[in-house]
Amino acid sequence: MPAKALFKPFHLGALELPTRVVMAPMTRSFSPGGVPNAKVIEYYRRRAAAGVGLIITEGTTVGHKASNGYPNVPHFYGDAALAGWKKVVDAVHAEGGKIVPQLWHVGSVRRIGTEPDASVPGYGPTEKLKDGQVVVHGMTQADIDEVIAAFAQAAKDAQGIGMDGVEIHGAHGYLVDQFFWEGSNQRTDGYGGSLANRSRFAIELIRAVRAAVGEGFPIIFRFSQWKQQDYTARLVQTPETLGEFLKPLSDAGVDIFHCSTRRFWEPEFEGSELNLAGWTRKLTGKPTITVGSVGLDGEFLQFMVNTDKVAQPASLEKLLERLNNDEFDLVAVGRALLVDPDWAQKVREGREQDILPFSREALMTLV
C-alpha cells in the first residue's frame, strides 16, 4: 500500500503541516545545563529536512523548582535555554517543518539529589514519607498556582520564540497524570475524589495556557492510560467515561489530543476496532495523533528492560488503512525516527529496505 496518506498536508487554523508524520517526544538527555546545543539543533533539523511534518520536542521542563526528574534534560525557561530553543525553531522552519515543545513537570517522580537544586524533593498531589522524611511534597494551593503559572509562562515563551504551538505532557504518570489517576491522587479537596475533580488541575492548567497564548495558537494535550509506575493501569474503562474525561479538557482549550499507546493497532475497548486516538477523535470531534510501535515489530518497553533486543522495521499497511479511514489525523513515530533521521524520506520513496532497525544502542548518541 503506498504511504501517500502520510504525506498529505494537515491544516488546523493557522497550523499547516507539510506531512502527517509527527516526531514523538523523546527524552534524550543531551542538554548539559538544561540548554539545547548545536547537536540538539542538528538532531531536530535533520528530521524536519527528511519530511517530518511536526516535531514534538523531548520533554522540556517548565520553570518550577521541582519540574525536572533526570540529568541533562533541556529547560524551557531562562534566557540561555530559550535562546537555544529559538535556534532549533529557526533550523526546523528553514527546512519547512513545524515544531512544538513538550512542556513537562515530572511531579512526584523527582528524587532528592536531582538537578538543578539537589535539596528539592518531588512535588505531587499527595505527600509521601519514607523513614519519617518527606520524599514527595504534597502540593498546596499556592504550589498548584505556581506550577500552573510556570506552564502558562512556558507557553507564552514558546509563542515568543516562534514555536508553532505547545504540547502539554499530561501522560505516563508525571505530574498532570498523577492528578488524574486515583492511584496517585488521594486528595480530599477539590482536586481529588471524582474523575472530574482529579481533572481540575489539568483543566485549570489548560485554561491558563490558553489565556497566555490567546486564541489560534495550537495546544496539543498528551494523555495515556498507562503509567510509568504501572504499565497496565487504566484511567478509564469505557467509551462513556473516556468521553466524560475528555470533554472538559477539550472545552478548556485543547486543539489536538495526542493519545499515547504502546501499540497503535490495539482496540481500546471491546466491541470496536478503534484505538485510543480513534475513540478520542470520535468523542471530541478534535483531531488526534496516534502513536505506538509505528514501523517497528516490538514495543518500546521491551527496550528499557531488555538490552539485547532489536526491533526490526515492520509494515505500515495496518497503520495506513486506519489513517485512510480517518480514524486519526496524525501519526507520531518514536524509536524509528530516533534511530533513523531519514525514516520519513525512506518511507515516502518506498525504500523500506534501507530503514534502520532500533536497539538500545541508539540511545547513546544523538545523530
Ligand SMILES: Cc1cc2nc3c(=O)[nH]c(=O)nc-3n(C[C@H](O)[C@H](O)[C@H](O)COP(=O)(O)O)c2cc1C
Ligand atoms: C528514549 C525515549 C524517550 C522518551 N521520552 C518521552 C518524553 O520525554 N515524553 C513523552 O511523552 N514520551 C516519551 N517517550 C515515549 C514516546 O514518545 C513514544 O510514545 C513511545 O516511544 C512509543 O512510540 P514508538 O513505539 O514509536 O517508539 C519516550 C520514548 C523513548 C523510547
